[in-house]
Amino acid sequence: MLNLKEIFSVTLILFSVIDILGSIPFIILIRRREGKIQAEKATLISAALMISFLYLGQSILQLFGLDVASFAVAGAIVIFIVAMEMILGITLIKDDPHAKGSGSIVPLAFPLIAGAGALTTILSLRAVYEEANILAGIVLNLVIVYIVLRSSAWLERVIGESGFAVLRRVFGVILLAIAVKIFKSNVFPG
Template sequence: MVFNLKEIFTATMVLFAVIDIIGNVPIIIDLRAKFGHIQSEKASIIAGLIMISFLFLGKSILNLIGIDVNSFAVAGAFILFFLALEMILGISLYKEEETSAKTISVFPLAFPLIAGPGSLTTILSLRAEYETVNIVIAIVINIIFMYIVLKTSVKIEKLIGKNGINILRKIFGVILLAIAVKLFATNIQGLIN
């Protein structure tokens, strides 16, 4: 168990870019407008539990169903790629399903918006490079930040404005696109070999 501030910082920033909680502020505001109250605590705790569970059990679950980490990472890279395209081009590829106000904090907020395929793939990729304890700390830091953003999403919208949110969304979209390309390039070699 080795605490490493550089690993914690890097893992936190990578997860922050992948989760894109700031870029998701418009979606959060839209969900709040459609369904009223969002349970920020419930959404944050469930997302955190999903991510930490996947950190420890993800590889075993994938092995159980016969999928190797490289295949999962390549699939995740495609998902990240399409999410990034949505953010950059302002298009919607994700089909919204019927959701009730009671389940909004779990689906689609905690999963797949916060703890989605992109963040789960990233967690597995980080595990290959970093100490587990540093990744857990990075997840907790992101969960705390998510909770704050969920609680203050209306104030953030007023402070930054719609144009500011759109600009942030595009910036994080480009970062996410770069992460997707790197994830694909790193793991496709493992699949070919």
């Protein structure tokens, strides 16, 4: 049964983990690299990943012989590489000319939106909240994600070139710290 208090709690928890507002400089970077952001595609793939993980997460990881910590460390490494690109202004992940437009999938849908942090959080929330309330929280977050992705061109104009350069480096450092935290907490727990 839907419970507004649980939905609100789940929505806030996932919102802080996904941190779509903090990812705006990265989204703009992807938009510049790809030419555009495929907001619908990124949101739908993120939804599929999150909802699949809500119902099948443990089973999917077990199928591949993985644990949540290994999954989180893999996501942390991808986030680390992206953060280094943002801080240093270099490109480490080369574009595949045959995969133009895939930036809306990797690294945007995964691991930025539906990354290791969000997916492991969803698994953790199952122990505390009803599945229907978690699902509602996921949907509310995806609505916010979609709005931010659709607004990326407008956000870029508002922020401007110099503002973008500063934000890219600042949020690159924050993203790097998040990657280190995820890595540390899963490699050296406790």
